[in-house]
Amino acid sequence: MRALLARRDIRLLVLARLIDMAGSNALWIALGIRVKELTGSNSAAGLVFFAFILGTLGAPLGGALVDRVRRRPLLIVLNLASTVLVLPLLLVHDRHGVWICYVVMALYGLASGATSSAMTALTQSLISPEHLGDANGLLQTLLQGLRLIAPLLGAGALSAFGLGPLVVGDAATFALAALLIALIRQREDRPQSARQEEAGAHIAAGFRYIARTADLRQLAVAVVLAVVAFGFSESVLFAVVDAGLHRPPTFLGVLSSLEGAGAIAAGVGAAVLMRRAGEGRTVMLGLACAAAGFSLSAAPSLLAVAPGTLLIGASLPLIIAGVMTLFQRRTPASLMGRTDAALSVLIGVPQTTAIAAGAALIALVDYRVMLATMAVLMAASALYLATRTTRLPTEAGVTTQVRAGGRTTEPQNHHGDSAVGDGAADR
Structure with a gap:
């Protein structure tokens, strides 16, 4: 793990992932609590998380995009798009605006699915196969520690400052993650051109x-x-x-x-x-x-x-x-x-x-x-x-x-x- 963290690009990738997840975990729990406060309904609060999960079911569309373009530029675009995506939550002031939470969370889930696939693919290209286990073990250790802290910070910040600062903070974490990914220097090869196939077959591959x-x-x-x-x-x-x-x-x-x-x-x-x-x-x-x-x-x-x-x-x-x-x-x-x-x-x-x-x-x-x-x-x-x-x-x-295409090939990483x-x- 020390050898992995000695590489500048790996440090940037891990830090970007942690910052992204910190902001997201803090906002998700706070948003559920806020909907509960506005509506008094446990079901309405639970629908916040259901909307997110519903959005993630569109992951195959994101995965198809990930395999057609370079992953690093795509991650930069996805993080910048997510920066703008969460800002409509600033308009939620009463129970009549709760629908905005559901729409944002569904789109959030869709973007999250594409981001996760792109991050997995970029990790594969940056790290040699014999070190992937070390990288995933390290990331899980850090993410599990983060999951202990971020929800508590989100709930505490909501109680002290309201939802607005959390929304702005989450947008800032996306922007910072995009910057960190942009600073990765290692050249990423252009994805190989796939044989022509119907869109549905490409997505289902x-x-x-x-x-x-x-x-x-x-x-x-x-x-x-x-x-x-x-x-x-x-x-x-x-x-x-x-x-x-x-x-x-x-x-x-x-x-x-x-x-x-x-x-x-x-x-x-x-x-x-x-x-x-x-x-x-x-x-x-x-x-x-x-x-x-x-x-x-x-x-x-x-x-x-x-x-x-x-x-x-x-x-x-x-x-x-x-x-x-x-x-x-x-x-x-x-x-x-x-x-x-x-x-x-x-x-x-x-x-x-x-x-x-x-x-x-x-x-x-x-x-x-x-x-x-x-x-x-x-x-x-x-x-x-x-x-x-x-x-x-x-x-x-x-x-x-x-x-692939009727012949046997050996998949190579970067x-x-x-x-x-x-x-x-x-x-």
Whole structure:
């Protein structure tokens, strides 16, 4: 990691991502609180986040754009556009302006999906395959730490200064991120011209690539099972605090801090684990941690819930870093944007459905039954990966080969290295 941060371009890329996420996380929570204040409705506040998720489902359109243009200039344009995009929120003063929040958040989600795919693709082009695990582990450590702080700052700033300064601050973070990306010096090759194909086929290419690449397909199936469990947890954790621990709702903040601490610790070790065991086993360990964490959380005792929460937090960076690294290593640069976008949709749709289902089921089903179901889903996901026969090429092994236009090619990244995997059978 020290070697990565010694490179000026990598420092700029990581800093841009952190600044972008800091502003976004602070604004999102504050905007939900503000809508709740203006309307008095929990449902209206929840629709803020639903509008964002709805926007992210347009990620395949952004992914198609990412694979047609240079990623660095695109990221600059997307960040500058987002700077302007959030400013209409300054017009929200009463309940009659709440619709503006929904429109802005839907467009915000659309821009965020394209930005995420472009950032993933740019990271792939700037960092050699053997260092992608280190980069993703580092980024997860920093982002998990940020997620502990940014929502608290957003809620505190809203209470002290109102929504306006937060909107202006978020716009400023986008502008600063654009500047930092503009300062990256490494030359980015122009994307190779793709063969002529219908727009729909071009957009769907990421889904087709995942479907025909066995290890990516298997990992996608496992992660879809996992995100259903995580979607249920959005509602279940409130019941753990109330019915299980008999604590006030504010105690959820304590559990959130424990979850963040577990995430930071796991993020630090994710890179080392991926080098030694491979991305697949890293993801499996994350899934197993989540299964154990959900099981422990069913016990009506803080002595069980606290370590369970730590394990749930630790599971996230292991899963995310392992998935991101494998997809970056196994996907040719010409498809990275669309493949990342396809994975976002494959994850986003079941996760959104699970969040809605969890909110309904928690009123009908004992929370311990739901936790048991979540643990089973996580364990089944880990077992599915463990029993797959597909084995990834090792770091010193076979170069990934991708069929394109009827011939076999070797996808190269910007450094001229083949996009290879480094470990076990395995977003």
